[in-house]
Amino acid sequence: METTLAYYAELTDCYMFIDCMMENLPHAIVVAEAYPKKQHGLYEKTVIGKFVFESFEPAVFSAFKNREKSSSIPRAITQEGLTVEQNVIPIFNEQQQVIAVLIQERQVEALSKPKDDLQNMPFALIEHIVEPNLQPIPVVSDLLVESIILTNHDNKVIYTNPAGYRFISELSGLESFDQIALDKILPFLQEVYAEGDDVFFLEITFDRKSFIVKKIPIRNQNDKVTLLIIQDLTELKLKENELTMKTFAIREIHHRVKNNLQTVTSLLRLQMRNELSASNVTAFQEALNRIYSISSVYELILENEDNAEEKVDVIALSKKIGHKMVGTAGTPSIQLAFHHENIQLFCHSKKAVSLALIMCELLQNALKYAFIGREEGMIDIQFFHNESTISLHISDNGVGMHEVKASFGMEIITRLVEYDLAGTFTIIPSERGTHTQIQFPVSEEVFIVND
Numbered sequence: 121m122e123t124t125l126a127y128y129a130e131l132t133d134c135y136m137f138i139d140c141m142m143e144n145l146p147h148a149i150v151v152a153e154a155y156p157k158k159q160h161g162l163y164e165k166t167v168i169g170k171f172v173f174e175s176f177e178p179a180v181f182s183a184f185k186n187r188e189k190s191s192s193i194p195r196a197i198t199q200e201g202l203t204v205e206q207n208v209i210p211i212f213n214e215q216q217q218v219i220a221v222l223i224q225e226r227q228v229e230a231l232s233k234p235k236d237d238l239q240n241m242p243f244a245l246i247e248h249i250v251e252p253n254l255q256p257i258p259v260v261s262d263l264l265v266e267s268i269i270l271t272n273h274d275n276k277v278i279y280t281n282p283a284g285y286r287f288i289s290e291l292s293g294l295e296s297f298d299q300i301a302l303d304k305i306l307p308f309l310q311e312v313y314a315e316g317d318d319v320f321f322l323e324i325t326f327d328r329k330s331f332i333v334k335k336i337p338i339r340n341q342n343d344k345v346t347l348l349i350i351q352d353l354t355e356l357k358l359k360e361n362e363l364t365m366k367t368f369a370i371r372e373i374h375h376r377v378k379n380n381l382q383t384v385t386s387l388l389r390l391q392m393r394n395e396l397s398a399s400n401v402t403a404f405q406e407a408l409n410r411i412y413s414i415s416s417v418y419e420l421i422l423e424n425e426d427n428a429e430e431k432v433d434v435i436a437l438s439k440k441i442g443h444k445m446v447g448t449a450g451t452p453s454i455q456l457a458f459h460h461e462n463i464q465l466f467c468h469s470k471k472a473v474s475l476a477l478i479m480c481e482l483l484q485n486a487l488k489y490a491f492i493g494r495e496e497g498m499i500d501i502q503f504f505h506n507e508s509t510i511s512l513h514i515s516d517n518g519v520g521m522h523e524v525k526a527s528f529g530m531e532i533i534t535r536l537v538e539y540d541l542a543g544t545f546t547i548i549p550s551e552r553g554t555h556t557q558i559q560f561p562v563s564e565e566v567f568i569v570n571d
Contacts, residue, residue, distance in 0.1 A: 121152075122151075125138065125153070128154070129154040129156045130157065132224060133226075134156065134225060135153070135154070135156070135162055135163065135224070135225040135226070136153065136154045136155075137150055137152065138152040138153075138211070139151065139220060140219065141184055146174070147172060147173055147174075148172040148177075148181070149171055149172065150167045150168050150169065150172060153167060153168055162204070177206065178193060179191045179193040179206050180208055180221055182208070183208045183209065183210040183221045184221060187210060190208065190209045191207075191208050191209075192206065192208070193206050203228050204226060204227055204228060205226045206224070206225050207224040207225075208223050209221065210222075264281060266349055266350060266351050267280070267281070267283045267284035267287040267288075267350035268281040268283070269347075269348040270348075271301075271346045272343060272345060273343055273345075275301040275302050275303050275313055276298070276299060276300065276301055277300075278298075284348075291326070291329075308324055308326045309324075312335050312348070313335075313346070320334070321334050321335075330353040330356075331351065332351045332353055333349075333350050334348070334349040334350075336348075336349070371422065374421055378415055378418040378422065382415065384411055385411050388407060391404065392405075405448065406529075409448070410480055412444060412480075413441050413476040413477055413479070413480035414476060414477065416476060417432055417469060419440075420440070420472075432466060432468070433464065434466065437479075438458065439458060441479050442456045442458075442479070442483060442499070445480065445483050445487065446487065446499075451487060451497075453497070454498070455499070456498075456501065457498060457501065459500070461503065461504060461505070463568050463569070465505070465566075466566075466568070467567070468565040470565070471541065474536045474540035474541055475512075477532060477536055478532075478536050478541075481529040481533050485529060486499050486516045486518065487499075489518070489519075489521070490518025490554060494519075497517060498516065499514065499515070501514050502515075505568055509560070509562065510559070510560055510561075511557060511558070511559050512558040513555065513556070513557050515550065515553060515555040515556070516554055517552055519553075520550065520552065520553055521547065524547060533545055537558055543558055543559050544558070544559050545557070546558075546559075
């Protein structure tokens with residue numbers, strides 16, 4: 121059929137195409153074309169290989185879906201953005217399957233005399249939509265997803281773009297409505313027209329659909345025209361509801377995690393009341409500190425009801441964990457100092473849990489080993505940053521670490537820093553006390569906000 125396409129183009133003085141459906145996409149694609157030799161201007165470049173979309177060329181997709189023998193549409197949008205009259209017939213194989221469609225296109229001619237309604241219409245607002253040749257098919261408005269509807273003084277429709285036609289047709293069940301008042305076939309628009317000559321904006325819910333309707337009165341000496349711009353919010357509302365439900369579900373999960381952690385904490389405290397050796401009591405307390413650190417993340421998330429992104433304030437988290445651990449360690453003379461360069465550091469919940477456990481282990485080590493034989497001491501927690509890196513320093517003025525010994529806590533720190541934060545853990549030589557540093561990159565899950 122492709123070999124004879126050029127003859128059909130010359131014979132009918134039209135543009136001819138063959139389109140096929142894509143295998144894994146809801147689009148068609150142009151596989152063949154032929155132009156009449158004396159015609160120029162409709163297509164400047166070849167369109168072979170270009171996608172064809174249903175919203176622009178519905179007759180093409182109707183032939184694929186409905187196996188119609190032929191169909192035509194007076195208004196289709198070409199790949200060049202021009203308006204054409206289009207005739208389509210399906211191409212069948214031997215098994216009577218539609219394998220392609222044959223398309224004939226003719227450029228819409230300008231009217232020699234405009235319709236009376238259009239001739240008298242004040243086009244001050246839409247003159248850039250309607251072409252100077254008074255072609256009654258605005259190309260730009262055809263490309264809009266919003267419904268553009270013009271009604272006269274009797275509220276009868278005198279123009280719609282394709283989206284507007286589908287809007288009226290779907291809600292009214294009518295295919296033709298040129299001589300019917302729009303507020304009669306769509307009663308929910310009566311409130312819009314009842315507002316008189318004022319510019320009016322209204323959100324409407326009808327038949328499980330949501331719309332924003334903008335009404336703009338346009339006047340000239342002879343007639344009154346009303347422009348309606350209608351945006352369908354139904355899909356947006358559904359997505360908002362889904363997001364809201366997911367947010368509630370996530371918050372409920374956080375509540376349950378927090379409550380479950382509290383239950384585990386209570387069980388461990390009950391166990392600690394039994395006669396345990398000093399080493400066992402220490403092990404239980406370390407486990408309780410780790411659980412509390414994780415629980416603190418969820419407490420901070422749940423404190424902010426608008427926290428849909430589950431952001432955690434890392435500075436607040438470090439203070440919460442630090443003060444709690446100093447209090448439970450029975451060392452009230454140990455002082456905590458926080459330095460964070462007036463920055464706000466946030467991270468998402470997963471990263472926050474890792475940071476919480478890292479800070480817990482480092483503080484536990486400092487409280488356990490740094491101040492042996494002393495009643496007073498200082499632990500300094502500092503945050504530094506540049507454009508790409510965040511550094512957390514935890515240092516003390518205690519007895520110092522003479523050698524690094526392998527332990528469960530050190531293994532937790534190393535694994536969390538390297539695998540969860542993609543960072544590095546370093547013990548910095550110090551003349552007095554112990555100084556540790558964690559560096560990790562700024563990312564979508566870890567970010568800073570300068571005051």
